[in-house]
Amino acid sequence: MTFDAKFQRRLTIFVFLIVPVTMLVVFNIYPILQLFWISLTDFNSINWARAKFVGLRNFVDLFTFDRDLLVPMTRSLYYLGSSLVQLVLATWFAVVLNQKLPASRLFRTILFLPFVLNAVAAGLIFRYFLELNGAANDILQLFFGPDFKVTWLDSSEPYSNFSLAAASVWRYLGFNLVVTFGALQSIPQDQYDAARLEGANQWQMFWRITFPTIRLVLFLQFMLSVVGSLEVFEVPMLITRGAGETSTFAITMLEAGFQNRRAGTAAAMAVFMLAIVVIIFGVTRLITRGRSAVRNPL
């Protein structure tokens, strides 16, 4: 029995897709559906047999009885602010490295390395660096004397979030750098040559040529940062265990689900966060609809 070409092509596509799609459904889609279902029950995270359907009560509670569980979302603002700084820095590095300076490849690798590092390793590095008797204070003591100690991390003070946000910037800067650098490659060099002939300086070249071209890429990265700052988890968890003022929404969600055995409430929090992310991406699509990510420069 022979198959015609069209059928063979369809069969090939199907066979190649069956494994990844199955994995997507089993490990991604099914758990998400289960999450929606759990958010409608009072599951205590251990005994599924006794979980009762409670409808939208968990969601209503989240804005009334459990209002305090939403408070840690304000900490995300620290991470969002630092993401803006991160983006600016990454763009600056990308533009500088785009100048074809010697060893620019080496610098790109060095800046990208923290992103490749295992998240736990990166978190622990910063913990040992920022703790009271850690490396940061040791270095400062070389200059300011043996008793000089700055409390970089203090779970009772909101400013600790800046230290944690700095750890986050160190880690993710490389990612923004690589993406922006890639976008910069699409700008033809003759644009800059023409501008230089007409007497433009570096800043004017950036503002008039580079920036308009990569504007959409930067906007997309900003939206990713917004989502990332809502979901921030491993940096505060590894460094201060999410204690006191360094707690975040994701950490509170895990505490509610596993420590306080309120899996229904935790699932409702997760669905709430998912809704926010969907809205953010919806807004992003609206703004970028119809435009390509890198505008045709001519």
Add this chain to the structure above:
Amino acid sequence: MNRLLAAGVSLAVMSLAVPAMAQNMPDPANVKGKIVNYVHFTNYIDDGSYDRWEAEFKAMYPNVEDIEVLGIADFAAQIATRLATGDYGDVLETSDQVPADELGDFFLPLNDLGIAEDYYFADRWAFDGNVYGLTFGVSADGIVYNKEAFKKAGIDAVPTKFSELKAAYEKLKASGSYPIVLNVADGWPLTSFEGLATAISGDPNFMNSTLEDDTPIAADKPWGKSIAILRDLIGSGLAEEDQSTAHWQDSKGWLASGKGASWFLGNWSISQIATEGAQIAGLSGYDANNLGYFPLPYDESGGPYNVSSGPDWAMVINKNTANPELAKAWLAFILTKTDLAQKAGFIPGYKKLPPTLPQLAEFQSYKPNLIEGTPPLPALTSVRNASGWNGGNAIRDLINAPDYDAAVADINGKWAASAARER
């Protein structure tokens, strides 16, 4: 109510070591097959104790194929996940993961073993007349201290009033040690201050009584007084320097070496300092008698002080085990015929085994009044979970709150709302 310690210590003095064969051990002919036992005593797997006990057990029950003892380091977190999936071995351990009314959904009743009558806290993991779990041992919360560090600071008598305790701590601070290692950043070590609230109240049913209280942590209530002591110690700079990054493992070494002079935990922690702590601090041949143990003086009365005592982890059997006879025989063997509880420094849960921890004799000399807390009602567990005021992490976050009084008001408010919902 010293009978717990007095009975235990006098048994030790009288060297009563052989437990009576009053319990109903399963018939050796029925005990066969293999089981899996999940434990949190990873140190006793590493040092071969479990292998030794397995060999002894197999000598008693020749038809046994194998007992697989698997250690889990982060037991509390992992066992909860395992319970939800149904994959939790044959014999395992539990503390407070399962509310009392749901114990029968997960575990096998142990009534026919006949040991519950000779057991401390047998009613802690019981429901509807069935006993589901039996604890390894009993711990009382007190101040564990490094005698050398105290001597170096010029403290010659154990403090018997709170003001004396603070004065002693000031001397320790001046001599360069951390007076009390609270391990604030880890969170869970602060759970001792929950027990302190029960001790201050003097009421074994204190925790259950907070269900009726709309302002449980107000300043004049036992909870409020316990937290006030904690805040006083931290506010006076008498705790460890770094309270924002977790140092539990290091802190064992501090207590061993004297860099940390004391901490407020149970007698289970003493053997951990003497073994793991000494190893971490790089001290070989550590003399455990360098560690002492006295009740926390929480006011100016001079004693005798109330001390909260409670059970440690309990051994339980999976309801769906394929080999219930073997599982029950192994559980009874470990709890009544081995020295596991004594090695770990508990007062063994099985009353016929004497405690061997030498520091308990010192503790007893201060004539503490032991309060054995009553089992928590399912409603209490529910309200604790819903309000979030649930153990050491909640205490840690309260301590770290920028506006303490506002945070107390918030917690009281949520507690009252959760209790109202529960009714």
